Amino acid sequence: MTTYHASCSCGAVEIEADGEPVVQCYCHCNSCRSFTGSPVNAPVLWPRDKVRFVKGEDKLLHYSKSGHAEAGRYSCGICYGIVGVYIFEANLFDIFGGLVRDLTFTPTLHINYENSILPIKDGLPKFRDMPEEIGGSGEMMAE
Ligand SMILES: [Zn+2]
């Protein structure tokens, strides 16, 4: 089984994920944009129990909008770099594609395309919000 590795910007926090991700995609939502400062985000999602912090857990900063104890965003308290987001509702852990150093990022869809500020013509499916399987409407949009 493959184990993937990621870390924050300074390397104080390291994280591992076992096995292949459930989905790799582009996200155009306002939340990702405001958090990352980037027009498009690159979520790579694993089941929560496949992901673990292996170094620097005591350095983590945690922010949750939902109020659930473990849900929300994790950053390094030294460099403030993002390390992951726990999506409690779906029980998935998101490590942004640019952080997973041994993964070839191969997205298969776009989500939250209705909020896009950077249209991308790559032929991949564009979901208005999200696929039905993960709680969205499943509605598609043109590029
Ligand atoms: Zn760091």
Ligand SMILES: [Zn+2]
């Ligand atoms: Zn997003």
